[in-house]
Amino acid sequence: MSILVVAEHDGAHARPGSSSALAVARDLAAHSGERVELLVIGRGLAFVAADAARFAPVIVADHPLLANPTADRYAHIIADVAKAREAGSIVANSTTFAKDILPRASAMLSAAMAGDVTGYSFANGKLLLRRPMYAGAAMATVALTGRPLVITVRASAFPAAEPLAEPGERIVWSVDASTLPNHSEYVGLESRPTLRPELTEARVVVSGGRPFRTGEEFEKYVGCLADALNGATGCTRALVDAGIAPNEWQVGQTGKVVAPQLYVALGISGAVQHLAGMKNSRVVVAVNTDPEAPMFSVATYGLVGDVRQIVPELIRELGK
Amino acid sequence: MKILVPTKRVPSTDEGVRIRPDGSGIEDVALAFIINPFDAIALEEALHIRERRGSGVEVTAVGIGNAAFESELRIALAMGADRAVRVDFDGALDPWSVAQVLGAIVRREKPDLVLMGKQAVDDDSNQAGQMLAGLLDWPQATFASKIEFVEPARLSIARETDRGLETVIVGLPAVVTTDLRLNEPRYASLPALMKAKKRPIETISHRDLGVLPEPKVRILHLEQVAVDRVCVRVADAAELVHRLRYEAKVI
Ligand SMILES: Cc1cc2nc3c(=O)[nH]c(=O)nc-3n(C[C@H](O)[C@H](O)[C@H](O)COP(=O)(O)OP(=O)(O)OC[C@H]3O[C@@H](n4cnc5c(N)ncnc54)[C@H](O)[C@@H]3O)c2cc1C
Ligand SMILES: Nc1ncnc2c1ncn2[C@@H]1O[C@H](COP(=O)(O)O)[C@@H](O)[C@H]1O
Numbered sequence: 211m212s213i214l215v216v217a218e219h220d221g222a223h224a225r226p227g228s229s230s231a232l233a234v235a236r237d238l239a240a241h242s243g244e245r246v247e248l249l250v251i252g253r254g255l256a257f258v259a260a261d262a263a264r265f266a267p268v269i270v271a272d273h274p275l276l277a278n279p280t281a282d283r284y285a286h287i288i289a290d291v292a293k294a295r296e297a298g299s300i301v302a303n304s305t306t307f308a309k310d311i312l313p314r315a316s317a318m319l320s321a322a323m324a325g326d327v328t329g330y331s332f333a334n335g336k337l338l339l340r341r342p343m344y345a346g347a348a349m350a351t352v353a354l355t356g357r358p359l360v361i362t363v364r365a366s367a368f369p370a371a372e373p374l375a376e377p378g379e380r381i382v383w384s385v386d387a388s389t390l391p392n393h394s395e396y397v398g399l400e401s402r403p404t405l406r407p408e409l410t411e412a413r414v415v416v417s418g419g420r421p422f423r424t425g426e427e428f429e430k431y432v433g434c435l436a437d438a439l440n441g442a443t444g445c446t447r448a449l450v451d452a453g454i455a456p457n458e459w460q461v462g463q464t465g466k467v468v469a470p471q472l473y474v475a476l477g478i479s480g481a482v483q484h485l486a487g488m489k490n491s492r493v494v495v496a497v498n499t500d501p502e503a504p505m506f507s508v509a510t511y512g513l514v515g516d517v518r519q520i521v522p523e524l525i526r527e528l529g530k
Numbered sequence: 531m532k533i534l535v536p537t538k539r540v541p542s543t544d545e546g547v548r549i550r551p552d553g554s555g556i557e558d559v560a561l562a563f564i565i566n567p568f569d570a571i572a573l574e575e576a577l578h579i580r581e582r583r584g585s586g587v588e589v590t591a592v593g594i595g596n597a598a599f600e601s602e603l604r605i606a607l608a609m610g611a612d613r614a615v616r617v618d619f620d621g622a623l624d625p626w627s628v629a630q631v632l633g634a635i636v637r638r639e640k641p642d643l644v645l646m647g648k649q650a651v652d653d654d655s656n657q658a659g660q661m662l663a664g665l666l667d668w669p670q671a672t673f674a675s676k677i678e679f680v681e682p683a684r685l686s687i688a689r690e691t692d693r694g695l696e697t698v699i700v701g702l703p704a705v706v707t708t709d710l711r712l713n714e715p716r717y718a719s720l721p722a723l724m725k726a727k728k729r730p731i732e733t734i735s736h737r738d739l740g741v742l743p744e745p746k747v748r749i750l751h752l753e754q755v756a757v758d759r760v761c762v763r764v765a766d767a768a769e770l771v772h773r774l775r776y777e778a779k780v781i
Contacts, residue, residue: 401694
């Protein structure tokens with residue numbers, strides 16, 4: 211029996227969040243005695259596979275028809291591999307990649323699934339998982355029926371896995387192209403290039419809310435402070451809706467969940483849906499003209515004032 | 531063309547939920563309920579499609595739940611759904627069992643498109659649509675922020691992902707799940723709400739559908755999460771930077 215970790219990658223490296231999924235898998239395996247295997251899917255995976263093998267044995271599904279992460283084909287591969295390797299659990303980092311594909315794979319396997327897991331424990335040998343519900347207002351303890359179990363974990367809630375002393379073996383999965391579904395045609399991905407760290411992986415996140423009325427203004431304040439702190443930029447749904455910031459910067463219940471060392475909220479009221487995405491940050495700073503803004507109730511440090519005045523002052527102080 | 535819109539009744543997102551002291555569930559007396567916001571967006575999109583196509587599009591809202599669900603299904607009718615169907619069920623559900631029931635409805639109704647929310651904002655699972663597509667072996671396009679017909683039975687969909695906006699084309703029948711930016715759902719007018727009160731809601735028992743919804747995820751316990759940090763109010767930027775450096779040591 212194995213625990214299969216579906217690793218997300220960018221064509222060269224496994225994404226750091228997958229390492230947390232691996233850490234969880236290793237710990238579960240220590241209880242169950244199962245072996246841990248990584249699964250990478252894509253095209254031209256030699257480099258990714260070598261990188262991933264530093265952490266665990268890797269099953270490599272490499273085929274031109276898998277060049278793009280379409281749910282139909284990737285779920286098909288995951289389900290096939292899970293059956294062949296007798297996977298007792300399938301684990302992945304909770305990103306839109308996994309959220310799109312794993313529920314489909316789990317239905318194909320008639321498997322129980324829990325998403326966004328932030329903790330777990332064993333009661334009489336049975337695995338209990340903890341996951342947030344109601345925009346993070348509640349923490350649920352859940353039990354899953356049957357096997358395999360499909361679990362996505364929040365990378366921010368778990369440590370990253372250490373590499374192995376000796377690289378793991380690489381197992382080539384022979385992809386049978388004739389059985390691959392052909393349900394969707396991938397047209398392309400449009401993303402905003404950035405030199406800043408990835409939002410979910412950054413040590414510091416600076417986020418902006420409604421007071422920023424244009425993309426330029428957002429850059430001038432939120433972007434410049436993020437750069438001064440070597441951080442990533444985030445935003446509220448309000449800015450995504452208004453087309454001021456791209457969707458991939460949204461923090462919250464329906465966006466990304468972050469837990470950096472430092473989260474700076476500039477002109478963000480603190481709606482529960484936003485708090486769901488950042489309240490586990492270690493240190494939270496809120497800057498807001500409204501002293502009653504709910505953001506202050508989750509902040510470590512609060513500064514009442516206008517972001518347009520405070521941000522340049524902060525950048526100056528940081529330079530001292 | 532038939533469009534099926536699964537709609538879930540969820541607690542209003544305006545107020546926070548309170549958990550019962552014994553952890554058995556949420557305190558639901560005096561709680562306001564709404565159509566799951568993502569499902570309202572799915573319904574709005576289905577109505578758009580009907581409006582753009584003129585005739586020949588039927589939009590059916592489906593809810594799985596007890597009789598209380600009818601109030602949200604009536605709102606769906608008032609917004610413009612042609613039909614509302616309730617699968618009567620009073621037990622616990624999870625995305626798997628929801629997908630099973632929806633699968634049975636699909637076999638019965640034979641829709642060309644299932645348009646549904648990406649996530650129910652109570653359980654926050656984000657699974658039922660993908661599971662339904664997997665069970666039916668249909669194309670899926672999740673987290674849609676734009677839906678366009680490129681041919682009578684092919685959709686181009688912009689998907690909101692962590693890495694940016696992805697575009698895929700899927701043929702019908704398909705399952706599409708909605709993201710917030712897709713549209714702004716209309717309000718049901720008061721006269722429409724009054725009229726919807728008199729419209730029938732088709733009720734089917736899950737037995738008639740031939741499925742017994744059996745959840746694979748059991749919620750054992752719920753706990754209120756309270757993050758109440760004692761916020762230190764600082765006087766100015768200089769004090770803030772000083773504290774971040776020497777007290778919190780994060781910069
Ligand atoms: C189903 C659903 C899901 C959602 N998911 C998310 C999500 O994932 N993420 C998310 O963020 N939101 C989400 N939302 C939206 C959320 O409810 C709020 O509407 C949103 O977070 C508010 O954004 P905001 O704080 O930027 O704007 P507002 O609430 O308008 O707050 C602006 C704040 O800026 C302050 N301010 C104004 N001018 C200045 C100034 N010059 N200097 C300093 N402060 C100033 C104001 O006092 C106010 O507190 C969701 C909503 C729903 C219904
Ligand atoms: N009880 C239900 N009745 C109808 N539709 C539902 C029900 N539960 C979930 N759904 C649909 O499934 C979607 C995703 O839910 P979930 O996977 O639970 O986050 C929702 O947006 C609804 O469209």
